[in-house]
Amino acid sequence: MxxxxxxxxxxxxxxxxxxxxxxxxxxxxxxxxxxxxxxxxxxxxxxxxxxxxxxxxxxxxxxxxxxxxxxxxxxHHVRVFRSLDVRKESNLVPLEEALLVNDLSSRRRLMLDFLKDDPGAMMPLLEQAVSNEDTETSHYAVTAVVEIKRKLTLGIQHWSVRYGSGEHTPEVLTEYAEVIRQYIHSGFMDSPTRRSHLSTYSSLLGELIEMDHADEEVFQAKIDSELQLQRHDEALRYQVLFHTRFPHSELPYLAALKLYYELQMKDAFFDTLQSLKQSPVKVSHTGLNVIRYWSEKGA
Known part of the structure; x- marks a missing residue:
């Protein structure tokens, strides 16, 4: 034993x-x-x-x-809303669902995570969170919005000083224009302030174009900004220059169609549409849909 x-x-x-x-x-x-x-x-x-x-x-x-x-x-494509571990899944769960579905503590932690990261791209959803019924969540959202505005304002001041000191290099112009673009799209500003920033933004884009340091996106932004500023002659002038700089792209044609549509220039619109149909440029799926739609409308 x-x-x-x-x-x-x-x-x-x-x-x-x-x-x-x-x-x-x-x-x-x-x-x-x-x-x-x-x-x-x-x-x-x-x-x-x-x-x-x-x-x-x-x-x-x-x-x-x-x-x-x-x-x-x-x-079966079943969507099951379960308790959210914000620390692990805040980048996987859409903010709209989190605000609608999750408990109050999860909403608050989610907003704090946005404050820790870069919430600039989330401005529209942060605006939605501002009106959330949970006062603490809305407080965090307001805090995030204020923080975004603070950073963008500091960015504008930084590049404005460099620009004002005579640094008109393509790099400075590009960075300065980008921070203003972000500020404009962040919302929460009155009409005069927005117009002032939009005018500066358009001027910077114009300098990039004059330096021959502008891609198609810059031209499109320039034309759109002039259109918003209701400077139609300038928009038309840069539209012609856009086509001259990029004769083998469909984008100048599509930008022209948008501009002529906004200005209700029917003859110029359909002349441009016909030119696009007859041009040798490679047309994307979007361009092809535009051609088909307006060809039927004009028939």
Whole structure:
């Protein structure tokens, strides 16, 4: 009997060492299991091993069941709103759903995460969060909006000083124009302030074009800004220059169609449409849809 107990305790000690070594994988009741094995001779070790085996089987079954449910949900496109771990999933869950579905504490943590990251691109959704029924969430959203405005204002001041000191390089013009563009699109400003920034933005784009340091996006932005400023002659002038600089692109044609449509210049609109149809430029899917739609309208 003594030899049996000696063998049992040797095995129990080995089990305890293994259990302690892999305590994180095997669960949080390591101390209890070791105590159970040591204080219940002969029966403690078999019972503990049996419990471990049952627990392991249960976990495997739970994981398999979870995977099966996920596959069923994916197959049938079932959207299940579950409790959100904001720290891990704030970049995966749309902010609209988070604001509508999640509990108040999750909403607050989500807004704090946006404050830690770069919320500039999330301005429209932050505006939505401002009117959220949870006052703390709306407070965080307002804080985020104010922080965005502060950073953009500092950016404008920085590049304005460099521009004012005579640094009219393409790099300075591009950075200065970009920070103003972001500020304009951030909203929350009165009409005179917006027009003032838009005028500066348009002027910077004009300098880039005059330096022959402008791509198609700059031309489109320049024409749009002149149109918003209601300086139609300037918009038309840069439209002609756009086509001259990029004669083998469809974008000057599409920009012209938009401009002529806004200015209600019907003859110029359909003349440009006909020129696009007859031109050798490669037309995108969007351009092809424009041609088909307006060709039917003008027929």
């Amino acid at each position: 003594l030899s049996v107990l000696l063998v049992y305790y040797i095995l129990a000690i080995l089990y305890s060492l293994v259990r302690y070594r892999f305590r994180q994988q095997l669960g949080e009741d390591t101390a209890g299991s070791i105590t159970f094995v040591l204080l219940l001779p002969l029966f403690g070790l078999p019972l503990s091993l049996l419990r471990d085996g049952l627990r392991s089987g249960y976990l495997r079954l739970s994981r398999s069941t979870g995977h099966l449910l996920d596959e069923v949900q994916d197959t």
